[in-house]
Amino acid sequence: MAELLDEPALGAPVTDAGAPAADARLPGLLLVAVAVIATCGLIYELIAGTLASYLLGDSVTQFSTIIGAYLFAMGIGSWLSKFLDGPLLKWFIRLEILVGIVGGCMAPLLFLLFEYVTSFRLLLYALVGLTGVLVGLEIPLLMRILEHRFPFKDLVARVFTFDYVGALLASLIFPLVLVPHLGLIRTSLLFGALNLVVASVVLARFAETRPYRRRFAGGIGAALAGLGALFYFANDLLAHTETLAFQDQVIYSKSTPYQRIVLTRNPRELRLFLNGNLQFSSLDEYRYHEALVHPLMQALPSARRVLVLGGGDGLAVRELLKYKQLTSIRLVDLDPGMTQLFRHSPLLLALNKGALNDPKVQVISADAYQWVRADTARYDAVIVDFPDPSNYSIGKLYSAAFYTALTKRLAPGGRLVVQSTSPYLARQSFWCVAHTLQAAGLHVVPYHLYVPSFGEWGYVLAGPDAQWRGDAGPLPAGLRYVTAGTIHDMLRFPPDMAEVPTEVNQLNNQALVRYFEEDWGPYVH
Amino acid sequence: MPLSKPWRKLLFPALMDVSRRSFLVRGGATLAGAALVGPLLPGCAPAAASLAHIQGQLLGPNAAAGHLLRDPGKIPAPTRTVDTDVLIVGGGVAGLSARRWLHRHGLTDTLLVELDGQAGGNASAGHNPTSAYPWGAHYLPVPDVRNRELLDFLQETGSLTGYAPSGLPIYSDYHLCAAPDERLSISGHWQDGLVPAVGLSAEEQAQTARFFQLIERLKTAVGRDGRDAFRIPLDASSADETYRRLDRISFADYLSQEGYSAAPLRWYLDYACRDDYGAPAAQVSAWAGLHYFACRKGRAHNATGGDVLTWPEGNHFLAGHLRRQAPTPLQTNTLAYDLRETAAGVEVLTYDTAARQSTRVRARRVLLATPAHVARRLLAAVPGHALPPAAAFHHAPWLVANLTVSGLPQGPGRPLSWDNVRYGSASLGYINANQQDISQDTGGPRVVTLYWPLTDEAPDLARRHAYQTSYAQWLPRVVAELETYHPGVTPYLQRADLWVWGHGMVAPTPGLLWGPGRAAAQQPVRGRIFFAHTDFSGISIFEEAFYQGIRAAREMLGAA
């Protein structure tokens, strides 16, 4: 304590009588420090709780156990404070640097490690515990630094007032300002930096820090630079966590209001993931898209107008553009983020041959169901390329009601084709799509092929009559999979994929989603 | 774009999940604030503060104007006179149904007066930028194919689109309730359907199965008079004592006598009674309790008897069609407050609550399509009717809350459904007003409608307390109730609009349905005063209101 006595900013020692005159010369600086560190301390707790409920789910349990663990760790910290002796101010500065680093890195660390650590909870609680212990040390230490400066009742009153004011501040700005504007990672880093600022201000203002000032300033500077760099690269950091999850290098990632789009690359291929689900691999997507488009189109040599639903990657459109007689191709996709990406990224333009920028192509960002019900045009061919019916929302796009609405958009003699998941892995689902198209009054032609990155994959071609033929018209030159011969082969279903009876998928039963859960369940769980 | 290899999801469950990701930005934070200020700042009350972001108001049927009925001295004297053949008082489903039927059958000189700002009564609705939503009745079970008048009406609304070669009706895919329809939160898990099925003992399962076997038998049971034991409209049901005597005991007593003691089953049946009648099983008759299940004989080409028709605005869809199907004059914001017989018929005084003017309506006949206690008050000076005193009817007050939420933190189990109920909950749970949306769910805001019959106190007391409760007092209760369904939902709540029904719906208390009183009460008085309201059915459902209107209209047409 003696070293503090020659610091004027701290005011004169209290007389034995405990004169209240000391009030006037309160060491405001350290009290402000109390408020700042209290804010930081609560912010770390909020970050840990929010992150835990975000990553682990079950917010109530996560929050309350995190709070418990954190408060308990603070208790341990407070108890440990009695073992700190010697130059207390030096301890305090050390402590602030440590809190700044540990607390500041908490969110980035947890995010980064979530996917790799087997026992993520252990890590989480270890980090929460460590932060809690360090934060728990702060206030007792500060009170001891101030202990002989003021009457005890004043000391307690002032310190705790500032402590609680800081807590209130934190609890208000965290939800209202920080998370909406900075996000968790940057908030964490920012408050780490604040702890470091407290350390540096104390370091600069108190004379007795002189002996170690330079050394500590260097440490603080390095830590600040580290946090600053992390702050700057926070977004890339998030992308990096995905890179590792995706095995391959992530070359693009973006969250749209509808989905998370991630593009990865390795020396052999480009892969697109939507919400973590593989949509295509550049190695074999031609199989999928040729099979989607050509069996339908070769049978409609006089087709002029085509509607594509889904398929914002433009790969089906690329195949369509091989039919020179087409005059208009309309593509309706929910997510403008997808179509933008596939219209502008050079890598992807190489893949879809700039299909979406072709003057014949009109790209519409809309909800397909609503759009189809409102549309009045008619099409010679409709290509339905939606994600698999894995939930009730998408299931509506496979319903008899939707197919009925779609049928009204077919020009006389027009046909449609629906990507219909795997007839091998999801046999009931596949046949349910076929039966649902039948229930909408259509004649169906189910077919399938092998796409290495997906497995056995299926489609259902449908039209108002049974006139479709697999060798009806000429196929465009240069196809790598589809020929009159492969079309013929695709129509054959071996016994393990043969037709099974199913219900019709209606909006009021969503039978398909149930089948899909049953079919894929064994592979997911 | 197939979603291939779903097992990939396991590799990165949380980070890839859009809804969770947006949670990070939106809800989680405020949640953190609410949950944490408390523990760290002891003595501060976070709950009260954390509701400040919720907007909304307290609404209700025009209770103030309704109460003028008790105090007609406050109403200005009539300044004009109107003549009509038939005056219909009350624009609920029964009144609208009568008006439509009369118009169809050539009786076009009618005037309907409705106290509220919109016709519909208990089938009222509201809307905000997020969705339309019901304030009361919200669904109609797929009807019995013998209910011709109802099927014809549904065809006119477009809900019934035609008939299959089998003769069975086909309903619009957009009006049949979209799947998934029901889920129950029990032991922290959302199960499919409302009948408790999770964690039941063998005995409880057996009793549940036995009860539903009984219902299957009762659905096809026929009395000695050749009529169905249970039918809609209930007046078409058998008079056979075997069944009718069930009206004299309470449903709860009946269940105990028959050995249905399993707590989960009893909870469910109690829930069903509160849902349909606003009263627990102990307060409704066994006949009514069984009728709830055994009358569901609907058949359709593309739906089952268990399916229901629903619309974002609830049964206001049907009420709107009923209203539009007749062009005869309809005056809203108009209270009928006095009725006298004259040499030529009746004279009714009406008060326009918007213009603050009264009118003398001279009619040859009047149809009282109001609750029975209102009809009785209007007939205070008219002898010869058999309306029972208000105390004979059990009408629980209801609170209905339309809650606009930007998200609903999900527990494990089945996803958001149309009807979402928690085992043991004080309210009846909520329905998803956006269930019939065909667009993709992109995590945007939605409206859920919470139903809460106030059955903890006797109806009169509960009603008085409900009228005295302010918005600021209701809100924490409603939020706390929703929190029991979705812990952490508070920060997601954007709006909470509340509606209090003083007299929600009639409960079929023992003796009401098949005692002598009900039949007598609906008898027309001297060919001049007629009655139509679900109170006269003793069971308040759309089908009965619709039927009541037609029955009364037929009586009028017959008497003309």
Ligand SMILES: Cc1cc2nc3c(=O)[nH]c(=O)nc-3n(C[C@H](O)[C@H](O)[C@H](O)COP(=O)(O)OP(=O)(O)OC[C@H]3O[C@@H](n4cnc5c(N)ncnc54)[C@H](O)[C@@H]3O)c2cc1C
């Ligand atoms: C919360 C709630 C939920 C419900 N849910 C369903 C459901 O999902 N499905 C279902 O089938 N049924 C439901 N019901 C039952 C519903 O009551 C009936 O379906 C039906 O709407 C009743 O119609 P009604 O014409 O008999 O009565 P009301 O709707 O009560 O109509 C009476 C009308 O008379 C008017 N009126 C009263 N006094 C006067 C006066 N003096 N002058 C002028 N006008 C007057 C009233 O304003 C009202 O509009 C629900 C009821 C409630 C309260």
